[in-house]
Structures are given as C-alpha cells and as structure tokens.
Amino acid sequence: MTLVSPILRAQGADWTAGDETADADRFTPALIGQPADWVTDDAIEGVDGTTAELFRRPTTFGAGGSEPYAQALQSDDNVLYLHGNRADADPGTPARVSTMHAARWSAGADATDRSLLTGVAGPVLDIGCGPGRMIQAAIDVGLDALGVDVSPTAVRIAVAAGLAVLHRSVFDYIPHVGSWATLLLVDGNIGIGGDPDALLDRCAELLAADGVLVVEVHRDPEHDLAYEGTLHDAAGHTSDAFPWAEIGVSALRRRAARFGLFQDAEWTRGGRSFARLARA
Numbered sequence: 001m002t003l004v005s006p007i008l009r010a011q012g013a014d015w016t017a018g019d020e021t022a023d024a025d026r027f028t029p030a031l032i033g034q035p036a037d038w039v040t041d042d043a044i045e046g047v048d049g050t051t052a053e054l055f056r057r058p059t060t061f062g063a064g065g066s067e068p069y070a071q072a073l074q075s076d077d078n079v080l081y082l083h084g085n086r087a088d089a090d091p092g093t094p095a096r097v098s099t100m101h102a103a104r105w106s107a108g109a110d111a112t113d114r115s116l117l118t119g120v121a122g123p124v125l126d127i128g129c130g131p132g133r134m135i136q137a138a139i140d141v142g143l144d145a146l147g148v149d150v151s152p153t154a155v156r157i158a159v160a161a162g163l164a165v166l167h168r169s170v171f172d173y174i175p176h177v178g179s180w181a182t183l184l185l186v187d188g189n190i191g192i193g194g195d196p197d198a199l200l201d202r203c204a205e206l207l208a209a210d211g212v213l214v215v216e217v218h219r220d221p222e223h224d225l226a227y228e229g230t231l232h233d234a235a236g237h238t239s240d241a242f243p244w245a246e247i248g249v250s251a252l253r254r255r256a257a258r259f260g261l262f263q264d265a266e267w268t269r270g271g272r273s274f275a276r277l278a279r280a
C-alpha cells in the first residue's frame with residue numbers, strides 16, 4: 001500500500017522526526033503508532049511547579065478518569081454523554097448534555113462520511129481520526145491517507161486494522177507541513193483543544209497552497225461555544241475535564257478568514273452539516 005503521493009515523494013520531504021533515512025514508500029514504521037516525545041510527569045520531576053504546569057499537556061477528548069472514550073471504543077455499550085460547562089458559569093449551573101454514538105466512530109464510513117471525500121485530492125490527513133473510518137474510506141477511493149490521534153486505544157485499533165496513524169497531538173510534529181492536500185476535522189473535531197482559532201491556525205500551516213480543509217460544523221450557523229467538557233457513559237465511567245468547542249458555519253467562516261482560509265462550499269447531509277475551506 002502506498003501511503004505517500006508522488007507529489008510528496010518528488011519533494012524529497014522530511015519523513016521522520018529525526019535524521020533517519022527517508023522512506024519514500026510509506027510514512028515510516030518508526031512514526032506510525034508511536035507517541036511523540038511528550039513531556040511526561042517523570043521528565044519534569046524536580047522542575048518547579050510553575051514550569052511543570054507549563055509543560056503539562058491538557059487533557060484531551062474523553063481521556064483520564066475511568067476512560068469512557070477508550071471503554072466505548074472497545075465495547076458494544078457505546079453511547080456517550082458529553083457534559084459541557086462554560087468556564088465562566090456559576091458552579092451550580094447544570095451542564096449542557098449532548099449524546100454521542102461511539103458506534104459511528106468504530107463502524108465503517110457511511111454514505112455521508114464518504115461524500116466528504118468527493119472531489120478532494122490526497123494526501124489526506126484525518127485529524128483526530130479515532131479508529132480510522134475516514135482513513136479507510138479515503139484509501140478505498142484511491143487516496144493516500146494518514147491519521148493522527150492522541151488516544152492510545154483509538155490508535156491501537158486503527159493500526160491493527162492496517163491503517164497509518166500517528167499517535168500524537170495535531171499540535172505536535174506532523175510530517176509534510178504545508179503539503180497536505182486535504183485535512184479532515186470530522187464529527188465535532190473542530191472542538192479539539194477547545195480553541196478553534198489555534199486549530200485553524202495549525203490547519204492553515206499544515207495545508208498545501210491549493211489544499212482544502214473539510215470541517216463538520218454545528219447545525220446552528222451562528223453557534224460558537226468553547227467549554228470544559230467531561231465524557232460519561234451509562235455505566236458511570238467519567239473522563240477528566242478537557243477543553244472542547246462547537247462552532248457553526250458562519251462562526252467558522254469569520255474565524256477561518258483570520259488565517260487566510262475561505263469557505264468554498266457548505267452543505268447538510270444525513271442531518272449533519274459541513275463546510276469546505278480553501279485559501280483565497
């Protein structure tokens with residue numbers, strides 16, 4: 001399976017995080033499934049508290065606590081509840097609760113998912129790819145595709161299925177900065193990091209000059225909300241709090257323009273809403 005497009009190969013791109021020899025036929029096995037050099041608690045032992053805090057990673061979607069996201073990816077009981085608390089809300093304010101179906105992430109891509117790949121080119125980078133249904137869908141239509149995800153369980157499932165996934169944050173080292181023809185932020189993933197501006201800025205950096213960014217957006221076009229989320233399941237598993245965000249298409253358009261990205265399409269299908277962004 002070729003995972004790298006001829007365009008990237010011709011550039012003689014920098015395939016690895018270190019000085020290892022470039023492997024032109026695939027994203028190197030040394031990178032696939034491996035964590036980036038995250039700063040661990042051990043590594044920062046002995047450093048004063050303030051510095052340690054600076055280097056500590058924010059919790060990510062559904063992680064920590066009793067790991068409901070990891071549990072859901074490995075079980076049939078996989079309805080999840082995303083509780084959202086605004087940072088500035090009174091402590092007694094009840095959380096907004098939305099229901100998420102992890103079965104969708106573990107299943108194959110459906111017709112709506114596959115429609116996101118219509119007319120796009122490879123290589124595709126699926127940001128927050130989960131178990132990798134969009135990577136598989138991209139490969140099925142002949143596109144080179146790589147995923148990136150912080151969840152060890154999601155990465156393990158994807159890699160076991162033969163998919164190429166980097167185990168790290170989208171904000172860590174990613175090969176081929178400025179060369180990705182298509183970036184995907186599917187099923188709420190514009191929420192990654194709880195700061196859509198930071199994520200759009202990172203996407204603009206990763207994207208090729210003629211690349212496109214496909215974003216699943218909130219159904220209300222003006223919706224623009226950042227909050228602290230916790231993920232829960234019916235069995236009582238609860239994650240640590242993590243920063244998350246939801247954004248509708250009009251709000252996305254306004255924010256994306258600050259990073260030189262402009263909407264060239266928007267559509268709704270299967271009750272889900274999407275926008276495609278490109279450079280001017």
Ligand SMILES: C[S@@+](CC[C@H](N)C(=O)[O-])C[C@H]1O[C@@H](n2cnc3c(N)ncnc32)[C@H](O)[C@@H]1O
Nearest residue numbers: 060061105128129130149150151169170186187
């Ligand atoms: C709502 S799930 C969506 C999964 C997938 N996009 C899909 O539609 O099947 C969000 C995913 O984003 C991942 N994620 C959260 N923060 C991330 C980050 N900073 N970098 C990469 N992935 C991240 C989570 O681990 C999780 O797999």
